[in-house]
Amino acid sequence: MFGIHKNIKTGQQFSVLALAISASISPAFADGYGLQNANRVKADTSKWECKRCTTEVGFKGTVGIGAAYNDATDIRFGNATGTDTDGAVGHLEADLINKSESGYETRFTANNLGYDAGSAAIETGRPGQYQIALGYRGLANYHSNSALSPYLNSGDNLTLPTNWQTGAVTSQMPTLLDDIREVELKTQRDRFLLDALYKGSFYQADVSYQHEKREGKRAFSGNILTNSAMLAEPIDDTTDELGAKIYFNGKGWLVGVDSSFSQYKNDHNSIVWQNAFSPTFGAAYAGQSAVSPDNKAYRIGANAQLSGNGHQVLMHLGVASFTQDEAFLPATINGPSPTLPTADLDGKVDTTDMKLKYSGRLLRGLSVRASYDYSDRDNKTAQSPYPQVITDSYYSGTAVNPEYDRTKQQAKLGAKYRFSRAVYLDAGYQYDHNDFSDLDRDSLKQNGVFAKFNYNISPSWSAWLKAEYKDRTGSRYKAIDATASLSNPYLRKSYLADRERQEYRLSVNYNPASAFSASANAYVSNDDYDDTLVGLTEVDTQGYDISANYLFSENFSVNAYLNQDWRDSDQAGSSNFSLPNWYANTDETSTLVGVGFDYLQLLDNKLDLGLDYSYSDGQSDTEITQGLTSPYGDYFAETHNINAFAKYQLGEKMALRFDWIFENYKDSDWLNQGLTVDSIPNVLTFGDLSHNYSAHYVGLTFSYEL
Template sequence: MKYPLNLITLALITASGSMMPSSAPAADFSVNKANTNSVNMDKFQCKRCPDNTGYRGSVEPGVAYNDSDDIHSANAFNSEDGVHGLLNADLQYRGKTGYRAKAQATNLGLANSSAHLEAGKTGSYQAELDYRQLSQYQHDNAKSNLWYADGMLTPSDQVQTQELSLKRKQIGMGLSAGEQWGGQDYQIFARYSQEEKTGYQASSLVSPRPTNFGLPVDATTDKISSGLSIGGQQWLTSLNYQYSEYDNQIESLSLPYLSDVYAPAPDNSAYQLSLAGQYLFNRTAISAQLATGRMMQDEAVIQTSGNPIQNWDGQVDTTDGKLTITSVLDNRLRLGGSVSYSKRDNKSSTWEFAQLESDGISGAFKENVLLDTEQLNYKVNVSYRINSDYRLQAGFDREEMDRSHGAREQTDESTVWTKLDIRSFANSKLKLKASFSQRDGSQYQASGLTSSIENPLLRKFYLADRDRTAFEAKFNHAPVDWINVSLIGRYADDDYTDTTLGLTSSEDYSYNLNADMQFDKRLSGYAFAGQQWIESTQNGSQSFSTADWSANVEDEFINLGVGMNYSGLLQDKLSIGLDYLFANSSSDKQVVYIATHPQGDYYSYSHSAELYANYRVSELLDAKLGYLYERYYDTDNAQVDVNAIDGLTTLGKLNHNYNAHQVMLSFSYQLR
């Protein structure tokens, strides 16, 4: 007798492409599959079952003190200089009639934090509430002679100090419900979220000289999503709707003597309606998705000389689709393939605009063109298990892209790849991968919009012909039972053989070495090391003809780390630990024009060390004391003082060089 595969198997085959078990699927006689429709459960009692009802979990309040004179340290310490309270929590409630609730908090009170609440009844409905804050700090000593207030950039004779940082506050709420009816599972959901983004970021304008300043950021993004899904034993289908709206509170920036000198990102909105389905036929899984949507922008534009419109009636219609098939032919062989399609149809307004030249208005008029894109992807793959120790995979991928009114309207990229998994070595696993891709396309020509100012020999790297060769090896080995070692190596070479001006070659290679150790039941440790090198070459033309100069760029990245934990002190009440991290990155550029001209480099490093101790005060109470240290340094030759270059006003040298310290004390209380 044959038994159909259930919906979970269908999702696993379709989403991850995992192999089917070597044996044929058998009937499921587990307790949770028993037919209890005719059983009276009202008087049932399990006298030996543990009582999991009530409240469980932990609450961990704490306090952190930071000592730092550079706000950049908040990226590592998750808080600015000073004293900060924090809260971590993981609480659960389970009622006797199926009601459940959960409350989670992570670093509440710090720069990056989150909270999650949910409540509902198992198998019936659930409500959720989320909160999240994300912060990114660049510098607290940026200098500018333009100061923002109420839509106005006010010039100042003296430079003003500004903080460059961005903060995002996100809230979300959702409701979902489900029910079984007629042997099918019905699920519905609705969710709303909002993100507020505030702060300042580096920007620039020309009025009349190039000037850098802190651009204010104050924007809100609202998102709404809802959906319905229906599933049977061998199939699943869903219908979903998404809508987003972006509202920028900064409409335009003006100077006291000149209006609308800067236009930030305009308000816009978008929606998408999608239909998806999955079906399992014997050992073949089929999934399909189809989506249609629209992106809209109808914000007022800045009125300048030669501008014929007041509002930009922007509209782009989107169409996306994908079909995936995976078939397990037998216990050794699996075939798969997919086709995906994406189209962006620009239906915005067209107008005639005055043509500008470097010395003024030419007097001619030209209509703006609408840029469309259309992309088609094909993928086929085969997986064959030679025996229990060897598995061989191979595939072919192809991408076809059409772009209207571009320097190259068509590009085609084909990739062949193969993988080999080896498990024949004792306590070891080896995975090898090799691939080769080639990109070409239609005749390359300078865009009609920029042909008069763009060298016809110049090739944009994402459109140019390219040959890419890549290799990857992953090795995992456990020589003894207390240590596990893994090594990953990668290599990629890009060759732009037909490029005269532009990027001509790029080489990227790296390794990552990790070791996890469990010396005994009390002492554990880890260590890792990784490096990456990227080398690229490009050609240029100072004379607007053939190549007369070249540039070589060498980037290097290093990451090192080691740590340990010991938990056998003071009658097993005290555990201590140490973590150390080192990171280093550098970029060196040289330009060859008659002679070699070093362009200066970028260099940064950081040392980070953490010491911590956990002490069990009682069965329900733990105390944790931690100390974190960071030494950070970076220097960029491109950074110059505010007025170091005639005719240019910068934000100053935004390099970092600091030592920072953090002490944190927290108490964790267990609820049982």
């Protein structure tokens, strides 16, 4: 099988696009009530001209230059600040616009430009007619800068120091502790976008191009038979996406076609690493693993919308093709490689998706809706017997690549009845049907019903209650036998197992025409895997959230929120490939608390202040029972975060802004708590990757209004 890069768009997004475009360019569809139906023949329009309406022309806006001190001792703090630079760092802020009397506009914006997570865009054209935009956005994810490894990166190769001496176990590697160094595990994305839009009297055309470059390192496990080493796999790849669409609209209708092409290219062909251990099988002095292969995707879709007399129909049809034809690597680089059935995969997967939706008002107070979704995944890749080499060392026969075809159908039917202005009932039914190939079940079906009761108690108070029930079942469960490692016949995989789900939600809102507003929500649900002996058997979840806002004055407001969730999971397992003989219970809890205020126009309208504080805590406790009960160790993450600012108006056009970010973060994972690179005899680890830090970001930004 082969993978398609996750940035490739799926067809299911485009029906939403049709709705968005129709909302912006199509006229009102209600007969008799739209402005287009007004009789203006005898109207005297000579006095309609706005005497006080003026169009501001010229160049205006603000530009700012910022300098900051960033504490990046632990680079994870960069997820809050947008940069992992330790020490002084600078950035650019801008919001500039130039308008001409003819209606031509050009705008330039920048936000934290100079940081890894900065952005900038320039847009020019005549709003409502045509526009061209060029943009940049940086995205970054920082995991750790404390991973310890003796390996050095060189292209596709991970090499050990020239004086490296192997050992049968990690404690017998004499230079290990001298050769380890800190490696950063992070990912940086740089996106560039070019977009052109043209609007006619009854149509709209749009062409876009996006290029994304991704760099960094991520954790990878390199295995050679019974030994393993944690490696920092290099990331160097690009994704290019080209899209085009055109839509036509008139009174009560909209039709359009959109298409896209996506191409993913990986600068690495494989990852090759030296074996840090003394070979335990043959002459396995190195290992090799494939990386994400180059691939392409093509898609075209058609959309239509018909509206009138209180009825609306939406239609969508899309087809796509995903291809990959990269040359295969040898099955192993340790000894003679078994013969491959073909030089490359020549992989191809075709998809088809179709959507049909209807909504309308049948009677006064009664509206109905119905929809049907169909999607099909057809893997046209040739099936062949491929040699199976265990951890680049041991040949264990052949296996045929599975197809994993899937056909999904979903039907929904709903109705909403309004008893009065204050009360309405919304109810619906949903049916899902899935057909699979090469899974433990050939088909799954699910029936679900829901009902929602909404009551506007008073002009200030409103509440709703929703109940939902779903029942999932399917064809006979049979463990697949296409692999050498067979599944326990009593095992039921949770995503294929029979399941009954119940969920209840309650929401209460208080929103008067006064300074105080608040809302509260609560939910509880239960998943019962009633036909599972080995596997996940039951999941209970419950939670609530409360939020409130108080406006003391036009310039002073305070807000606060609290959210808590609990999840209790039960699992049964078997250590002897038979009925269950051990059980696990996992309790997960999460808490999120926040409070903030804004105090504006202090000191003769020169000073603005703001502060937000949040606290989050998540933890998981697992107990295993097999005669005796054995709890797992700590598994939690806790964060205190403060984000504050003060902006002072130095003059009519100049301002100075002070920003402060503080974060106290700590986490623990019992799997690597207190771990050192040589703690496990046959595994060369990164060490303990947990975090425990308090970090500050202090910045000043000078802005000037043009």
